[in-house]
Amino acid sequence: MCKRIVMLATAAALLMISGPAAGKLKVVATLSDLGSVAELVGGEDVEVTVLCPGPMDPHYLPAKPSLARKLSRADLLIYNGLELEIGWLPLLIAKARNPQVRPGGRGELDCAQAVVTGLLEVPIGSVDRSQGDIHPLGNPHYTLDPRRVVEVAALMAERMAMLDSEHADGYYDRADAFAREVAARLPRWLELAGQAARYPVIVYHRHWTYLADWTGLNIIDEIEHRPGIAPSPRHVRDVIAKGRALGEVIVVSAQWDYQDAVNEVAQRIDCPAVVLPGQTGALAGSDDYFAFIDMICTRLATAAAELGDGR
Ligand SMILES: [Zn+2]
Structure with a gap:
């Protein structure tokens, strides 16, 4: 009897290590571009929620409490970075009280880090945001380049595989398929x-x-x-x-x-x-x-x- 309890406890611990507790990986993406790519890379293994719906300008999204609630349950937060979401995402992260998606957390992914092709309009020297410039770290709209988004998809797959190792092959395969589809359409x-x-x-x-x-x-x-x-x-x-x-x-x-x-x-x-x-x-x-x-x-x-x- 005692041995059986130990076996069950071990099985439960293994489940927690290999993947999200409740089945699908819960992914929250800030932009709909990133959400769409996360769906293509994550496939049936993820459940994707987008914070900034397609018709809304991500520079100016209101930080509604309902969005913080979505973030509070996330396994993975995927965001654009370069301060595109600076007006609302830090507020939502603070309200969500989810250590997983805080800066430095296992489930926090700044997609700008994936763009090895290079970022554009990066200012030289210091930038005075008081003048109102909303691109202080360079132009943040790299998702308008499918070649750079291929790099982002690869980084998404890597992080999804880390958080849900049981389905790692699927994430990598779908990121490869995304890259092939972009190449075919270019x-x-x-x-x-x-x-x-x-x-x-x-x-x-x-x-x-x-x-x-x-x-x-x-x-x-x-x-x-x-x-x-x-x-x-x-x-x-x-x-x-x-x-x-x-x-x-x-x-x-x-x-x-x-x-x-x-x-x-x-x-x-x-x-x-x-x-x-x-x-x-x-x-x-x-x-x-x-x-x-x-x-x-x-x-x-x-x-x-x-x-x-x-x-
Ligand atoms: Zn802009």
């Missing part, structure tokens, strides 16, 4: 986005820097004065003057950007304005990461065709 994506790369592009926010890095898109200016700072009338006039001087340009924004300013610039230049999903699920039809990049590239090609038709 030529078509480049063909589509490349059509827009023939024209100068004006963006609202510096959200598309990594998109430009892999597609060759030629971004010449931003409507925002600085990242996160609303455009002044003078700055808008300067951007319009620059666009008019160049003639054929495309104005690119995310659906959550200030569309009055976007439309004013496009109308006064007399050029196409293309609205892109800011993250996965931001617009209907961009429901997973592949559909998201598909939509971006297709819409850019459509805007380029509009210019090519000789408007």
Whole structure:
């Protein structure tokens, strides 16, 4: 009898070591891009919750108590880093009281660490955040580059395998499959986005820097004065003057950007304005990461065709 109790206790301890106690690994992702990739890498072994839904700008998510409750039960927190979530994630982590996902915890994963290809617009020297710049550590929007997201997927698999060793092979296999799918789709994506790369592009926010890095898109200016700072009338006039001087340009924004300013610039230049999903699920039809990049590239090609038709 006594021996049987010992065996049961040993079996229970082994279960706790090899994987999450209640079956699936509970993953919380801040951005929907990261959530979609976590679902693709985690497959049936994970249950993914996204804190910032697709239509909402992750720079400005309200730190609601309901989000802290989601975090309190998480085995793994996956976040973008580079202070993109600085306005709300530290608050949620503090409220969640879950040591697993606190900085340095086994279940805390800063995906920016995965981006070995390199980060862009990293400032040299100190940055004064009091001026309102919301990209103080460099441009944080690396999920707009599928090549860098392949690196992120590999890091996710590694951490999921560490937390749930029983299903390690599945995590690594699915991360490999994700990389193969990106490689298979890249030529078509480049063909589509490349059509827009023939024209100068004006963006609202510096959200598309990594998109430009892999597609060759030629971004010449931003409507925002600085990242996160609303455009002044003078700055808008300067951007319009620059666009008019160049003639054929495309104005690119995310659906959550200030569309009055976007439309004013496009109308006064007399050029196409293309609205892109800011993250996965931001617009209907961009429901997973592949559909998201598909939509971006297709819409850019459509805007380029509009210019090519000789408007
Ligand atoms: Zn930003």
